[in-house]
Amino acid sequence: xxxxxxxxxxxxxxxxxxxxxxxxxxxxxxxxxxxxxxxxxxxxxxxxxxxxxxxxxxxxxxxxxxxxxxxxxxxxxxxxxxxxxxxxxxxxxxxxxxxxxxxxxxxxxxxxxxxxxxxxxxxxxxxxxxxxxxxxxxxxxxxxxxxxxxxxxxxxxxxxxxxxxxxxxxxxxxxxxxxxxxxxxxxxxxxxxxxxxxxxxxxxxxxxxxxxxxxxxxxxxxxxxxxxxxxxxxxxxxxxxxxxxxxxxxxxxxxxxxxxxxxxx
Numbered sequence: 631x632x633x634x635x636x637x638x639x640x641x642x643x644x645x646x647x648x649x650x651x652x653x654x655x656x657x658x659x660x661x662x663x664x665x666x667x668x669x670x671x672x673x674x675x676x677x678x679x680x681x682x683x684x685x686x687x688x689x690x691x692x693x694x695x696x697x698x699x700x701x702x703x704x705x706x707x708x709x710x711x712x713x714x715x716x717x718x719x720x721x722x723x724x725x726x727x728x729x730x731x732x733x734x735x736x737x738x739x740x741x742x743x744x745x746x747x748x749x750x751x752x753x754x755x756x757x758x759x760x761x762x763x764x765x766x767x768x769x770x771x772x773x774x775x776x777x778x779x780x781x782x783x784x785x786x787x788x789x790x791x792x793x794x795x796x797x798x799x800x801x802x803x804x805x806x807x808x809x810x811x812x813x814x815x816x817x818x819x820x821x822x823x824x825x826x827x828x829x830x831x832x833x834x835x836x837x838x839x840x841x842x843x844x845x846x847x848x849x850x851x852x853x854x855x856x857x858x859x860x861x862x863x864x865x866x867x868x869x870x871x872x873x874x875x876x877x878x879x880x881x882x883x884x885x886x887x888x889x890x891x892x893x894x895x
Contacts, residue, residue, distance in 0.1 A: 670719050670786045671705040673894070679703070691866040696858065696884070696893070699868075703884060704892040710836035713843060713883070713890045714796040714803075719786050720881045720892045721853055722766070726774050726782065731880075738851065739767050746805050759801065762794040797835065803843055804828040806850035817842045838888060844873045854879040858893060860886045 676697040683689035696703075706712040706719070725732040743760040747753045766785060769777045786792045807814045811824035818827050831837050848855045854877030858868045872879055882893040 667705075667707045668787055669707050669789065669792050670715060670783065670892075672783075673702045673704050675702055676700075688862055689860070692860050692868045695867050696860070699858075700882065700893045700895055702894045704894070706889075706891055708889045710838050711793070711796045713839035714799045714847075715786070715792065716883055716890045716892045717847065717855065717881055718795050718799055719782070720883070721851075722770050723779060723782060724880060725770050726777070726779060729773075732771055735851070735853075736767060736771060739764060742802055742805075746801055749805050749808060751801060751805065756801065759794055759798040762791065763798040766791055766795055793835065799847060800833050800835075802850050803847045804832045806846040807832065807842070810846075810849075814842060814846065817845075839890070841871075841873075848873040848877070853881060855881045855883065857883045857885050857890075860884060 676693055679696075680690060680693045683693060704716075704719075706716045721735075725735060743756055746756045746760075769785065770782065771777075786795075807824050807828050814824050818824060822830070832843060844855055844857065847853075855873045856879030857871050857873065859871065860868050863869065868884075882895055884891045884893050
């Protein structure tokens with residue numbers, strides 16, 4: 631009897647809102663991910679990645695290649711925000727020990743609010759997210775004696791702070807795309823304008839990031855990003871792309887289809 635019930639419940643029922651069912655399923659998956667995966671994980675070697683791909687020669691070769699170039703990695707939660715979370719964590723972590731770069735970034739971050747408002751973003755919304763973003767940046771500015779790497783890690787695993795940082799970086803990315811819309815329009819498929827693309831694919835939380843997001847954010851902040859692409863390509867090497875092109879990478883990320891983690895050279 632139990633089996634029959636099981637089967638009948640999975641059949642298509644025109645009386646049931648399929649969109650709502652899909653949403654429920656999505657929420658359940660998100661709940662499971664959030665309960666089992668930290669927003670930003672601890673540093674780990676490549677052994678766990680090797681275990682993940684045990685028996686898969688192509689990926690095992692690539693993990694071996696990564697292990698020759700990087701000393702460790704740090705995972706981020708696969709929730710669609712992973713690029714922005716990985717980027718901000720990896721970059722701010724470096725600023726703990728680099729006063730000159732911190733001062734440059736602090737100045738840029740402070741001015742970013744007025745730049746966004748000038749572009750037409752609603753002042754009230756921008757101010758709210760900017761205040762929390764600057765709170766995190768100011769913590770980092772206290773230096774490692776008052777605000778350690780451990781403190782940063784704790785802060786990034788507090789959903790409130792962590793998500794506000796992500797939202798603000800999404801706004802900065804959107805601002806950059808719209809500021810240079812003539813350039814970025816070429817990257818957008820279909821009939822969408824850059825503004826449409828930003829409202830649909832950049833500003834909302836949980837939307838995955840692509841090349842265009844990375845180019846825009848790295849350009850806006852003047853921070854080089856190297857992404858290592860781990861895929862099923864023939865080469866045993868994990869191919870690297872630098873954003874913006876020709877820049878010196880400050881942040882290193884690992885990309886596997888649909889997901890970004892942090893790499894440590």
